[in-house]
Amino acid sequence: MSELNHKELGLSDEQVLEMYRTMLLARKIDERMWKLNRAGKIPFVISCQGQEAIQVGAAFALDREKDWLCPYYRDLGMVLTFGQSAKDQMLSAFAKAEDPNSGGRQMPGHYGDKRFRILTGSSPVTTQVLHAVGIAYAGKLEKKDHVVLTTCGEGSSNQGDWHEACNFAGVHNLPVIFMVENNKYAISVPLDKQVAGGEIWKRAEGYGFPGVRVDGNNPLEVYKAMKEAVERARRGDGPTLIEAVAYRLVPHSSDDDDRTYRSREEVEEAKKKDSLLQFKDYLLQHGVLTEEKEQALLAEINREVDEATDYAEQAPYPDPQETYKHVYA
């Protein structure tokens, strides 16, 4: 990790410990979902593994009382930071009636929760990036000072909607932050076959606002860049593009087999840079965390995930008649 120090960023020991806890919770929920999938209990998983530092570091820099999220399907760490729980995730994974995102209508990872100003999302990629611009524009019309964060993968940043959104937000100088979580793969296609030039952050220049690239394995570096972007947006100076570079540690989804397109050596190498390991080291070195505290934290998280899983497994499915509701007001 770089030499950034959390205190210099204005973060207390408690806050960085909370960051770490949220990253760990996201990882443990994700790992449990894979086990449930392989045990035949849930049909599908799409993962955040490898991107927890980006999602948690970014969300911590926003105002969780008034800012908005238009996330994408990997942003488990982000929605947890904004207020969703392990139980919410498991209710979604088991497609139960109480799933707060969709009442069991959508696949897992399709977040949406009005309680926390997380806009409902779909599967076609980057449609939400334009919605973020719309929410930012609405804030301008209503004279509110909220900031909107929207995310997507590096492959998705090729979509027309992404470019239309950057241009629109640039023209109208809107309080929206575009973050690309570059995990090096769009399902099987690597960065060099997805992104001409390989540097997404540079695209910002063409749209007339700043672009930065950060180490997505370092939550403090993501936090710092996001904090600056939020301040810029809040004071009316317009959008920022942040490219956070990490690595997708698992296959695209539970239906993918990444052995068909990348070597085990490459994945093992990336695992050595896992943000959870690096951030743990940092916290140990700075005396924020001890091995004892870590064990207690893990036990607590495991209990939380167990309880969420049990609850969701036993929770009722939606009534079949629900199929016909909410087509129109």
Added chain:
Amino acid sequence: MPVISYIDAVTQALMEEMKRDPRVFVLGEDVGVRGGVFRATAGLIEEFGADRVLDTPLTESAIAGVSIGAAAYGLRPVAEMQFADFIMPAVNQIISEAAKIRYRSNGDWQCPLVIRAPYGGGVHGALYHSQSVEKIFTGVPGLKIVMPSTPYDVKGLLKAAIRDEDPVLFFEHKRCYRLIKGEVPVEDYTVPIGKADVKREGTDVTVISYGLTLHFALQAAEQLAQEGISVHVLDLRTLVPLDKEAILEAVAKTGKVLIVHEDNKTGGFGGEVASIIAEEAFFELDAPIKRLCGPDVPAMPYSPPLEKEFMLNPDKIATAIRELAEF
């Protein structure tokens, strides 16, 4: 009551709704200083300023997508697609997003958005300024589709659309803009979405239509009255939700049905209307259901004889009605 044109009814509805509700704003290409290429938004920027009469970059998907975000937030955007033909880049936003936001969020989120689009031919607009695009959207639950034919209906339905809690596609026949005039009350009123309207009472043949062809049907009916054929004309006004009861009533009235629209015959909305009649009013029929529609060619050509061949007109409709009357 003052007599105004079809396009003035659009402008008046926008002006009055923007005055009534500060959440209403319009956005689209050239809608600001220019007042729209058809002038539908003329005068709005002077009244409400550039923030509420927003000239967008030339990006239809962004017009729809930004509107969807603003609608989900709680505003009431009225987006203009400059021509219905150019709605294609926005189809993903309309079908994958606007139509499904309420459903996919289990009612948590909503999308009270209006997308206005001038459609239809007979204006020397050629392939890409003449299309009828409603059949792309009529099979997408979650959307409402309004296609008015008169200034009265335009104003009342556009106001209803803006006040509606769901996404509404509001298709305006561009040939009607200055051709069709009619009485419109000065006081505030709405026309309910989902209600058809009998535009002419008759006893021999029922014509079901909407938009410009509705006027052609009325002209044909006038002509045929002199030949002793009494034509009943039903204006659907709204395709989704569809006023089935009004269709069934209109069928029962004469037992002979002609469905007319400018959109292509295959896959066109007339097929759905015909199916409903076949399923639910078969024993009311005294003749096979007949459809008169735009031909199944990709779009309307530029050259006058070709455009004329594509377009329907009162004579073509009168001929079809005569055949039915004689059946």
